Amino acid sequence: MVIVYKSNTGFTKEYAEMLANAEKMKHYELSQAQKELGRETEVLFMGPLMAGHIQGIDQAVKSFNVKAACGVGMTPPGSPSLSSLSKANYVPNAPIFYLQGGYAPKKVGWLKRRMVNMATKSMREALQAKGSRRTPEEQANLDMLLKGGSFVAYRNLDVIRDWLKGQG
């Protein structure tokens, strides 16, 4: 199995490289993979979430044998329910994982930044309303929504690494 990824602002790329190093797997950016790999190649696909959709997943499913897909988003783990993720990102017979990446407002265009601002308004307001009752995690998430930040962490890969072990 190889890792194929797409990344706009770098968080998914970081996870793909981390996982590739940890599991000694090859990793390819999607367009490079489409040039170099055959249709039968078994692939773990990783891509950034945009409005609940894993970017690049449709091309990956058309081009390779996708065995699992992983969406990388900005919200804390557990917030996009995985069943809603798999409904929005249909991959035949493959599990869908979620990893919290981060948010890099300076690397996205103004229109997308506005979309993110609108989509995260209620989350921001709920966190702001908590005031001094915010936990350190909640504070970090609020800071990320307001200024950008990264939640990329090696330990987040554990569920995917466990799944890979079962693949033999």
Ligand SMILES: Cc1cc2nc3c(=O)[nH]c(=O)nc-3n(C[C@H](O)[C@H](O)[C@H](O)COP(=O)(O)O)c2cc1C
């Ligand atoms: C237009 C837009 C829409 C987004 N939609 C979502 C979303 O639905 N869910 C989510 O968790 N993150 C969403 N994000 C945040 C990105 O998925 C997040 O920043 C991710 O880590 C980017 O990965 P990348 O650096 O590999 O491109 C969105 C970001 C943008 C710019």
